[in-house]
Amino acid sequence: MPPAVRARRATAISLPTGGVTDAPGRRVVSLSPFDVYWAALxxxxxxxxxxxPSPPVPFTDVAGALRSSLAAVLPAFHPFAGELVYDPESRxxxxxxxxxxxxAFVEAETEMDFARLVxxxxxxxxDALQQLVPDIRREELPAPVMAAQVTEFIGGVGGIAVGVTLHHTAADGRGLWRFLEMWAAAAVAVPMAGEPASPLHFRRLVSFEGDEELARVFLRQVAPDLPRTVPKQDPSPGSQKQLSRRTFTLSSSVIQRLKQQLAAAAGTATAPSMFVAVVAHGWVSIARAxxxxxxxxxxxxxxxxxxxxMSPRVPDAYVGNCLAVCAxxxxxxxxxGPDGPARACLAIREAVAEVRRDPLADRARWFSKFADIPRGRAVIMAGSPWFPAYGVDFGFGRPVRAELASMNYDGEMVLVAGREAGSVQASVALAADKMPAFRELFVVDT
Incomplete structure (x- = not known):
């Protein structure tokens, strides 16, 4: 076990008195089917x-700046300050x-080896990564929606960790990154480029015919024992320790070469998108390994x-979940086989095109589509190569490492934009005996 993270101070950053709403008198955010899908995950x-920081900055100043800037942006993201609750009457x-x-805002310290982590x-x-983010999981509702933690690495080379935990019912990845960008902008008191629209949380923006019934169906599937919400897909500690986790970066030149190779192999004049190229490459590499x-x-x-x-189109400023499951x-x-990369590229490209043509076509199967996939025979892709993980600057420089602290599946890959322009970072969890072969297949020389 690594040295424990020790909490120095735990406080709460509260919404202004009277609360903040995106509709008059509204203090309860009803959830859409897109949200309740994540209720027990x-x-x-x-x-x-x-x-x-260079020059050095006292940790108390760092923590104070993070606290005050979080307080400044929290009213615009008021659902993040709430609790996930269960109403037994309406179920x-x-x-x-x-x-x-x-x-909740936690200030902590640790003697972990910072250089080793990055x-x-x-x-x-x-284990170390998970200690650097607060744990908001509860076996029974109500449960907090969000918490934040800032940790000082004492001794050695020093360093700072900022950890954020958010219940997935409150936002999807796009919504979370919007929050992180606004928090960072507030920390350095620099207006965001283009003066982006205020974040939107009103769930009727993603309404469609039959959505209320579908939300009830999803809730029965994912959390049949409400108010208990023990995560159904959370692995046992024993199974998680059998996984190996590593992070790889594909440079811009490697991405371009992959796209050209896949287009040539598939016999298409148009190169695949960055997402399609990386997902196809990861899928084939994991299958072969x-x-x-x-x-x-x-x-x-x-x-x-x-x-x-969606019809009507959902505003880009919408923070809640607006995701379709593709398999x-x-x-x-x-x-x-030798044609595997081309076949994978075409299959993923068609899946993306299909969901664009009719994003709600098989919405009733979203839960079963994922739940019925046999574990160990799947690649689970999360994140996006466009999420700006290394653009999050709270005033003491860009991160030297950005990670998802918890990855739950053998065959999971999490994508974010890499530190260098045009690159993609892929964090991968695999059974330990597969990782050496995967690394040889996935890492492409420039």
Whole structure:
């Protein structure tokens, strides 16, 4: 076990007296089917590691700046200060933002080896990463929606970690990154470029015919024992320790070469998008590293942002979940064969095109589509190569490492934009015996 993180101070950052709403008198945010899908799944746990500020800044000043800037942006993201609650009469879950709503803010210290945590390509110390983010999980509702933690690395080279935990019912990845960008902008008191629109939380912006009934169906599927919400997909401690976790960065030149190779192999004049190219490359690499060479299917599952494809179109400023579940499958012998990369590219490209044509076509199957995938025969893609993980600057420089603290599946890959322009960072969790082969397949020389 790594040295423990010790809390120095725990406080709450509260909403202004009287609460903040996006509709007159509204203090309860009703949830859409897109949100309740995540009611019993683990929260999003992001951690950012920063080199010591230069010139040095006292940790109390760092923590104070983070506290005050979080307080400044929290009213615009008021559901994050609420609690996920259960109403037994309506058998529904919602986010309540009443009097006293706020976000827990923890100031901590640790003697962990900062240099080891940020080493490129090194085996992740999952226990260490998880100690750097607050834990908001509860076995029974109500449960907090968000918490934040700032940790000082004492001794050694020093360093600072900023950890954020958010219940997925409050926002999808796009909503979370919008919050992080606004928090960072407030910390350095620099207006965001283009004066972006105020964040929107009103769930009717993603309404569609039959949405209330679909929300009830999803809730029965994901959390049948409400108010208990023990995560159904949260792995046991034993199974998680069998996973190896590493982070790889594909440079801009490697991405361009992958796109050109896939386009040529698929016989198409148009190169695939960055997302399609990286997902196809990851899918094939994991399948080959796993020895999936028989006729049994190998799955790739990912989420598609459908704001631009809903009718009416959902505003870009919408923070809540607006994601469709996509899943494609291919026989292992095809995926790992010589034509595997081209076939994977075409399959993923078609899945993306299909969800754009009709984003709600198979909405009733979103839960079963994912739940029915056999574990160990799937690649689970999360995140996006456009999420600006290394643009989050709270006033003491860009992060030297940004990670998702919890990855739950053998075959999970989390994507964010890399530190260098045009690059993509891929954090990968695999059974330990597969990782060496995967690394040889996935890492492409420039």
């Amino acid at each position: 683990p929260p999003i746990r992001r951690v950012f590691l920063f080199a010591p 529904a879950v919602a986010i309540a933002c009443g009097e006293g709503a706020g976000v 080493e490129e390509g090194a085996e992740h110390d999952v 796993s020895g999936f060479t028989n006729g049994a299917p190998v799955f790739a599952a990912f989420l598609a942002d459908i704001r631009a494809h 494609v499958a291919m026989a292992g012998e095809e995926l790992t």
